[in-house]
Amino acid sequence: MSLTPAEAQSALNDIEKTENRTAASQYHRVSSPYLILWGVIWVIGYTVSAAFQEMSIVWMPLIVVGVVGSILLARRAPNARTAEFGWRYGASFAVIGIFNTALVAVMSPLDYNQMSALIPLAVGVYYAFIGIWTKAWRMMPLGLALIGLTTLGYFMLPEYFRYWMAAVGGGGLIVGGLWMRNAGS
Amino acid sequence: MTDQPDPIIHQPVRLKIMSALKALPDRDLLEFVRLKALSGATEGNLGAHISSLEQAGYIEVQKDFHHNRPRTRAKLTRAGRRAFEDYVAFLRGIIGET
Numbered sequence: 001m002s003l004t005p006a007e008a009q010s011a012l013n014d015i016e017k018t019e020n021r022t023a024a025s026q027y028h029r030v031s032s033p034y035l036i037l038w039g040v041i042w043v044i045g046y047t048v049s050a051a052f053q054e055m056s057i058v059w060m061p062l063i064v065v066g067v068v069g070s071i072l073l074a075r076r077a078p079n080a081r082t083a084e085f086g087w088r089y090g091a092s093f094a095v096i097g098i099f100n101t102a103l104v105a106v107m108s109p110l111d112y113n114q115m116s117a118l119i120p121l122a123v124g125v126y127y128a129f130i131g132i133w134t135k136a137w138r139m140m141p142l143g144l145a146l147i148g149l150t151t152l153g154y155f156m157l158p159e160y161f162r163y164w165m166a167a168v169g170g171g172g173l174i175v176g177g178l179w180m181r182n183a184g185s
Numbered sequence: 186m187t188d189q190p191d192p193i194i195h196q197p198v199r200l201k202i203m204s205a206l207k208a209l210p211d212r213d214l215l216e217f218v219r220l221k222a223l224s225g226a227t228e229g230n231l232g233a234h235i236s237s238l239e240q241a242g243y244i245e246v247q248k249d250f251h252h253n254r255p256r257t258r259a260k261l262t263r264a265g266r267r268a269f270e271d272y273v274a275f276l277r278g279i280i281g282e283t
Contacts, residue, residue: 003190003276003279004279005279005280005281008276008277008280009276011200012276012277014197014204015200015273015276018204018223018224019204019205019208020208021205021223022204022205022208022215022223023208025219025223026208026209
């Protein structure tokens with residue numbers, strides 16, 4: 001049995017392609033439960049704060065639930081590499097939180113809709129960058145969709161913006177999480 | 186390095202199975218259903234190739250129940266990882282890479 005250089009190159013290409021697909025599938029599946037968790041939190045937070053503006057404080061316990069839930073998901077990860085992914089995911093959200101706090105301080109005064117749009121826009125950028133820089137390419141269309149839909153709702157439906165964000169922001173994250181979960185199966 | 190490719194790995198579906206398992210961290214397992222998607226093989230075909238690799242000692246197959254459903258998963262053994270690395274080195278040797 002002998003192989004030509006072209007056949008050997010073709011086999012190496014197949015190997016690289018399969019390894020990349022497997023790695024992408026792993027990244028997508030690891031990110032799935034985080035997206036679903038935060039999607040549910042967004043749906044509850046935006047819906048409650050839209051229906052009862054005085055209940056905006058609901059975000060505080062919800063964020064605590066999200067952070068604790070994310071830590072638990074990272075600890076449940078089956079191996080060191082995916083646990084590290086969870087750690088980075090949580091740390092990145094902390095950076096986004098700091099970034100948004102600084103942005104609000106610099107840009108104030110902001111109205112409620114502007115405040116409500118900031119986090120989804122920052123999260124959208126974060127997801128798009130994950131998609132560009134890692135093998136989890138599905139994060140890029142998810143991030144761009146989040147940015148696009150947030151901007152659309154902000155300008156087209158200002159009176160219903162928080163309901164809009166509950167539906168397309170939170171709902172989008174949940175759908176995105178389910179899309180990631182099905183990667184490679 | 187040998188002058189012949191490993192006949193166990195040198196088959197398109199088995200090569201994809203080995204490549205997919207090699208992409209996982211050590212001790213990580215891949216579900217049969219995902220191997221099927223990644224290799225593009227039919228269920229029966231995949232089962233036959235997995236058996237060949239298992240008999241060669243290149244992969245280890247684990248069967249259990251997950252959420253009350255039967256689950257089959259596979260991972261590379263140490264011998265399988267070494268055989269795969271030798272196979273890649275063999276291919277690189279042919280195209281003049283070291």
